[in-house]
Amino acid sequence: MLHTLLGKYRNIVISIALFLLLDASVLLLNFYISFEIADDASGVNLSGRQRMLSQRMVKSLFDIEYSMENPIELERALKELNLTVNLFDTTLSAFDQGATVTGADGEPVKIQQVTSEKARVAVDNAKVIWKPYKVLLEDVQSDVDLFELGERMSAAISYASMNNLTLLKLMNDLTIELEKVASSKATRLRIIQTVGITLALVNFFIIMFHFLRQLKESDQKVESARKETIEILETVNEGLFLLDNNYVISSQYSSVLEEMFARKKIGGMTLEELLGEIVTNKDLETSKRFIALLFREDIKSNLISDLNPLRKIEVNIADSQGRFINKFFSFTFERVYEDNAIKDVLVTVNDITERVILERELALTKEQSERQIEVLTSILHANPELLQIYVKDVFNSLSEVNAILREPSKSDVALRRKLNDIHVFIHRIKGEAASLSLDSFEEIAHEFEQNIHEIRDKKEIGGDDFLPLVVRLEKLVKHAESVRTLTEKLASFASAAPSSSIRSINDGSWNHLDDLVQTVSERQEKKVSLVKSGLSEIDLSEELRSLINDIAIQGIRNSVVHGIESPDERLELNKGDAGRIDIRLARSSSSVLEFSIKDDGYGIDSDRIRAAAIKSGNWTEEQLDGFDQKRLVSLIFEPGFSTAKEHTRDAGGGVGMDVIKKRVNALRGKIRVQSRRGIGTKISVSIPFVESAEKAA
Amino acid sequence: MSEETLKVFIDGVVNYFRHTSDKDVKVGSPYLVENTHPTVFDYTGIIGVSGPYKGTVYFTAPKILLKHLLLSLGEHETSNENILDIVGEVANTISGNARSEFGQEFMISVPVMIEGPPTSIQMPQELRSYVIPIYWKAYSAAVVICLESSSS
Numbered sequence: 116m117l118h119t120l121l122g123k124y125r126n127i128v129i130s131i132a133l134f135l136l137l138d139a140s141v142l143l144l145n146f147y148i149s150f151e152i153a154d155d156a157s158g159v160n161l162s163g164r165q166r167m168l169s170q171r172m173v174k175s176l177f178d179i180e181y182s183m184e185n186p187i188e189l190e191r192a193l194k195e196l197n198l199t200v201n202l203f204d205t206t207l208s209a210f211d212q213g214a215t216v217t218g219a220d221g222e223p224v225k226i227q228q229v230t231s232e233k234a235r236v237a238v239d240n241a242k243v244i245w246k247p248y249k250v251l252l253e254d255v256q257s258d259v260d261l262f263e264l265g266e267r268m269s270a271a272i273s274y275a276s277m278n279n280l281t282l283l284k285l286m287n288d289l290t291i292e293l294e295k296v297a298s299s300k301a302t303r304l305r306i307i308q309t310v311g312i313t314l315a316l317v318n319f320f321i322i323m324f325h326f327l328r329q330l331k332e333s334d335q336k337v338e339s340a341r342k343e344t345i346e347i348l349e350t351v352n353e354g355l356f357l358l359d360n361n362y363v364i365s366s367q368y369s370s371v372l373e374e375m376f377a378r379k380k381i382g383g384m385t386l387e388e389l390l391g392e393i394v395t396n397k398d399l400e401t402s403k404r405f406i407a408l409l410f411r412e413d414i415k416s417n418l419i420s421d422l423n424p425l426r427k428i429e430v431n432i433a434d435s436q437g438r439f440i441n442k443f444f445s446f447t448f449e450r451v452y453e454d455n456a457i458k459d460v461l462v463t464v465n466d467i468t469e470r471v472i473l474e475r476e477l478a479l480t481k482e483q484s485e486r487q488i489e490v491l492t493s494i495l496h497a498n499p500e501l502l503q504i505y506v507k508d509v510f511n512s513l514s515e516v517n518a519i520l521r522e523p524s525k526s527d528v529a530l531r532r533k534l535n536d537i538h539v540f541i542h543r544i545k546g547e548a549a550s551l552s553l554d555s556f557e558e559i560a561h562e563f564e565q566n567i568h569e570i571r572d573k574k575e576i577g578g579d580d581f582l583p584l585v586v587r588l589e590k591l592v593k594h595a596e597s598v599r600t601l602t603e604k605l606a607s608f609a610s611a612a613p614s615s616s617i618r619s620i621n622d623g624s625w626n627h628l629d630d631l632v633q634t635v636s637e638r639q640e641k642k643v644s645l646v647k648s649g650l651s652e653i654d655l656s657e658e659l660r661s662l663i664n665d666i667a668i669q670g671i672r673n674s675v676v677h678g679i680e681s682p683d684e685r686l687e688l689n690k691g692d693a694g695r696i697d698i699r700l701a702r703s704s705s706s707v708l709e710f711s712i713k714d715d716g717y718g719i720d721s722d723r724i725r726a727a728a729i730k731s732g733n734w735t736e737e738q739l740d741g742f743d744q745k746r747l748v749s750l751i752f753e754p755g756f757s758t759a760k761e762h763t764r765d766a767g768g769g770v771g772m773d774v775i776k777k778r779v780n781a782l783r784g785k786i787r788v789q790s791r792r793g794i795g796t797k798i799s800v801s802i803p804f805v806e807s808a809e810k811a812a
Numbered sequence: 813m814s815e816e817t818l819k820v821f822i823d824g825v826v827n828y829f830r831h832t833s834d835k836d837v838k839v840g841s842p843y844l845v846e847n848t849h850p851t852v853f854d855y856t857g858i859i860g861v862s863g864p865y866k867g868t869v870y871f872t873a874p875k876i877l878l879k880h881l882l883l884s885l886g887e888h889e890t891s892n893e894n895i896l897d898i899v900g901e902v903a904n905t906i907s908g909n910a911r912s913e914f915g916q917e918f919m920i921s922v923p924v925m926i927e928g929p930p931t932s933i934q935m936p937q938e939l940r941s942y943v944i945p946i947y948w949k950a951y952s953a954a955v956v957i958c959l960e961s962s963s964s
Contacts, residue, residue, distance in 0.1 A: 395863060397916040429862070437858030437924030438868050520843035525947050533841060578839035578945065579822055582815035585842040585942060589813070592844070592940070 127329075130322040134315055141311030148304040155297035157224050161206055162290040164219060168203040169282045172252065173275050175199055180268055183261060193256055200252050207245060210238050210289065229289070231296055237288040244278050244285070251275075354444075354464030357451065360410045362386045362403075365459070375444070375466055377432050393430040402428075409448055409460050416450055423448065427467065443471040490597050493555045502602045505547055509556070509595045512540040516588060520581065530576050537584065538567050543665075543774055544591070550631050550668040559594060563587040625650045625698075628667055632696065635675045642682050642693035643675055649700035653708070659802070662782070663710055666775050667698055670712035670798055673772070678716030678796050688793065690715065708804035713797040719790035721747050731756065748788050752776040775800075813865070813942070813959055818842070821869050822944050824909035825955050828902050829948050832884045840945030840952070847935040851943045851954055854878075855895055857903025857925050861910070863918035865959040868935055869910075871902045873946075873953035880949055896925045906955070936960075 175196035182188035202217070206226070209216045213228035229238055251271040255264065348355065348369040354376075356368035366382040373379055376389060386406065390399055401424040408419050425446035431439040445467045451459040494502055519536045545560035566583045570576055629645055636643040655663065679685075679694030686692055696714045703709040724747050728734045739747070750756055752772050779786050784802035822839060829837035845851050856872040873881075878898050879890045887894060903923035911920050935941065941958035 393919075395916055395919050431860070431862040431919045431921075433860055433921040433924075435924065436926075437860050437870075437921055439860035439862045439866065439919065439921055441862060441866060517843050520841045521943075523840060523945065523947075523952060525838045525840065530841065578841045579819065581841040582818050582822075582944075585844060586813060586815050586818070589844060589940060589942075 127322065127326050130318060130325070134318045134322065137311055137315045137318060141308060141315070144307050144311070145304065148300055148307070152297055152300050152304070154225070154227060155293060155300060157218065158210075158226055158229075159290060159293045159297060160219065161216065161224065161226060162210065162286060162293050165203060165206055165210075166283055166286040166290060168199050168206070169279065169286055171199045172196065172203065173279050176252075176255070176268065176272050176275055179255065179264075180272070183265070196252065197256055200249065200256075204245070204249060207238070207241060210234075211242060229293070231292055234289055234292040234296070237285045237292065241282060241285040241289070244282050248274055248278060248282070354462075354466075356381070356462050357459040358386060358406070358448075358462050359459050360457070362406060364389065372464065375442075375464060376430075377434075377440075390430075393432050394428060398424060398428060406448070406460070409450060410457055412457060416448075420448075427471070442466060442468045487597065487601060490555065490594075491601055494553060494598055494601065497551045497553060501551060502553075502598070505551055505553070506595055506599045506602060508547065509544055509591070510599075512544055513588060513592055513595065516540050520585060520588070525578075527575055530578070530581070531571070533581075534567055534571055534576075538564065539774055541567065546668055546672065547665070549634070549672070550627065550664070552630065552634060555594060556591075556598075559587060559591050563591065625667075628671060628698065631668060631671055632675065635672055636679075639675055640681065641675060641679055643679055643696060644693055645671070645696050645698065647698045650698065653700060653702060659708070659782075659804075662775075662778055662802075663700065665778070666710060666798075666800055667712060669772065669775055670698075671696060674712065674714035674716060674796065678714040678718070680717055702804065703801065706804055708802045709799060710802070711797055711799040713795060715795040718792045718794060718796055719748055719751070719788070720792075724748065724750055727756065748790065751788070752786070813957075813961070817865065817959070818942055818944070818957060820910055820913040821906055821957055822946075822955055824906035825871060825902060825946055825953075827909065828905040829881075829946070832881065832948075834884055834949055836948070838947040840947055842942055842944040844940045845943050845956075847937050847939050847941055847958060850935060850941065851956055853953060855899045855925070855927050857899040857906075857923045859903055859907045859910075859923045860921035861918060861959060862921075863914065864962055865918075866962050867939075867957075867959035869906060869955065869957050869959070871899065871906060871953065871955055873899065873902075874951060877948060877951035877953055880951070892927070896927065900925045 175192060178192040179189060179196065182192045205214070205216050208214065209226040210229050213226060215223045215225045218224035229235055248271075251267070251274050254267045255271050257267075259267070344367065348367060351369045352371060354369055354372035356372060357365035359365070362385045364381055364384050364386065368381055372381055376393070378384075378389070381389060387399065387403065390402065394402070405419070405422055405424055408414050408422075409416070423446065425444070428444055428446065430442050430444055432442065434440055443466070445465045447463045447465075449461040449463070450457050451461050497505075516537050519533050522533070524530055524533060541560050541563045545557055545564060548554075548556035548560060563584065566587060570580050570584070573580060625647055628647065632643050632645045650663075674694075674696050679696075680688065680690070682692035685694065694714060694716055696712065699709075699711050699713075701709050721744060725739055728739055728747075728750055729736060733753070734750075742750075756773070776786060779800055779802065782802050784800055787799045787801075788796070789799070790796040826837055826839065829835070851872065853872045854875040855878055856870050858868060858870040861867055861869055875895065878895045882888075882890050882894055882898055885898075887898075900923050903925070907920040907923060910918065914920075935958050939958055939960060941956050944955045944957070946953045946955060
């Protein structure tokens with residue numbers, strides 16, 4: 116650490132150290148020289164004092180001379196001379212040899228031996244003068260009588276007057292020289308300070324410029340690296356971010372991430388916050404468990420990468436409309452190591468919606484084509500034109516059913532009426548499907564009917580009981596849609612070869628009725644033969660053909676299911692095991708068409724009609740008691756009336772006759788029912804008839 | 813789509829109205845509408861559904877019904893804001909009920925409330941919606957469900 120720091124910042128560290136060293140040396144020199152200057156100053160001071168002392172000595176000599184008469188004054192003068200001489204002597208020898216003397220303030224002061232040439236000359240010369248002078252002065256101080264004193268005084272005064280000025284001059288020279296020395300030291304100090312400070316400043320500026328430049332350079336490098344990172348994060352098409360071990364998303368992430376998740380400020384969020392609202396709880400839980408594994412050092416990442424539950428995850432982003440926008444994201448995770456420890460996990464998010472949708476569409480297309488083949492197989496045997504008519508009919512009927520459902524109704528009675536109305540349409544769809552052998556339609560319609568019966572059987576019905584019906588309704592619509600698509604395709608290339616019912620009606624053979632008899636009797640485990648006559652001889656309008664066809668279909672189903680007995684029963688009744696149905700079309704007059712369908716079965720069982728009527732709840736026993744046979748039989752034309760023991764595909768609907776009656780009435784026709792117990796039933800329909808224009812022409 | 817799924821959404825609304833002072837709420841017979849002509853009253857609360865089924869479920873009601881609903885809940889302030897709030901509350905009840913019934917497999921969005929014409933409700937145009945009328949007092953509202961199975 117220290118090494119790398121030194122390595123990177125070595126120059127800076129050295130420069131700063133140099134700067135400090137320079138500062139410290141200047142400071143040290145400063146100290147040293149200023150002490151020396153202080154010493155020199157006291158030297159100057161004391162040498163100045165020597166000048167003064169030399170004069171005081173002369174003054175003391177004259178003082179002694181004047182005080183000769185007065186012993187007290189004399190003593191004082193002598194004492195003063197003594198002091199002056201001693202002080203001058205010690206100070207002079209201190210300048211000569213170096214010693215400690217008493218300073219002006221009475222404190223001891225250390226004096227260095229003078230070394231400069233001029234000072235030395237001054238001191239040496241002074242010493243030469245001082246030596247005899249000092250002896251003379253000491254003589255004056257010796258305890259002698261006044262006469263002797265006078266003698267010594269005159270010797271001393273005469274020496275003093277001879278040498279005093281020279282001594283003063285020498286002391287003055289010394290002072291000046293010492294002052295010069297001190298002054299030159301101060302100059303040197305200033306130079307040293309100036310040079311030191313200048314060097315320090317130069318060093319400082321070098322540091323500043325060098326360091327700042329380096330700083331600026333490295334800042335620029337960092338900035339450009341940051342810019343590059345930002346550019347990458349802004350342009351990359353994948354969602355990129357780092358996840359720390361608290362599952363917190365890094366502050367930097369690719370900008371496409373915000374777009375993908377339709378969120379702002381994702382940095383700092385936890386992964387749970389990011390995903391919580393857009394994936395199911397189940398997915399969130401498994402994802403959290405998986406990410407926890409990513410941060411475990413003991414688990415190898417390639418071992419768990421297969422477990423990644425977010426490799427293909429559906430996210431649901433709610434939009435402002437309250438809808439969910441479904442997308443598919445693919446998350447990949449890469450561990451980021453620092454010092455051999457898992458520091459973060461790099462998360463890459465890809466929007467794979469298009470790929471998934473494509474995959475799904477492919478699967479869907481496959482499924483659809485399979486379903487189409489299924490539908491195709493179920494309708495292939497039917498005539499395309501007839502099928503088209505049928506499908507159109509189904510759509511009309513279903514939209515009628517939907518219209519009935521849509522009418523507002525709350526009461527039980529109103530809802531029951533709706534049920535009956537719907538039943539009419541559904542039964543017709545079912546019946547026609549049977550005639551065309553469209554098993555798929557027949558099946559759904561049958562389920563629909565079953566649902567209707569289940570609802571009817573409830574004591575009280577509400578709107579929500581109709582839910583299964585509307586579900587079936589949609590199923591029928593969807594089925595009809597897929598059949599319509601197919602029939603349209605089929606019709607485009609099958610028109611050249613019409614087949615089945617339409618052809619059988621058009622060519623007058625009406626063979627599809629034989630098929631119907633065959634199908635229904637097989638399902639009922641009965642034997643029935645069909646005899647047709649007159650169907651091909653009269654040219655009918657489209658409307659009449661359709662009505663006659665419907666009556667025939669309904670009649671055949673009624674006869675086979677209700678009328679004709681099982682082969683065993685028939686044998687017991689000596690009737691022969693196979694029943695017979697006669698269909699006949701004829702013109703009874705020029706303007707009336709007669710159509711009849713007759714079977715040799717059991718006949719209409721009025722007891723069963725009675726029982727069924729009571730069960731339906733629409734009539735009381737008393738009412739029924741008042742009905743004659745004819746009125747009783749007419750009940751079969753009541754909506755929803757059925758005598759079948761259970762609802763099967765071939766029977767139990769009870770709307771068929773009702774519908775037929777309505778349609779016949781609409782053409783101002785009449786229906787007559789004849790029935791004899793054990794002999795059979797005959798339903799005759801007479802309709803006012805005008806031969807179609809083309810035929811007449 | 814099964815009748816059970818439809819029932820879950822209806823039950824949410826019915827339960828809500830059962831808690832009002834006028835408990836007499838009736839469900840009308842459901843029917844289909846083409847999404848090109850959606851059934852919408854004055855105010856609508858929409859929730860998004862995702863999971864095994866995907867699509868939209870919304871509760872839509874006329875202003876007058878919602879005003880009465882507010883009153884019956886003891887709220888005398890029938891401002892636009894409160895009306896939107898109550899629509900949101902009903903939608904919330906639907907989504908809450910759906911969440912508890914469908915569990916973890918489904919995602920149910922937070923309701924969005926809108927006021928106004930049918931154009932503001934965006935639904936897949938090629939699909940049909942189930943409309944379930946709700947009768948309360950003299951008024952009628954509806955729950956509209958447009959979901960498709962995710963697998964197909």
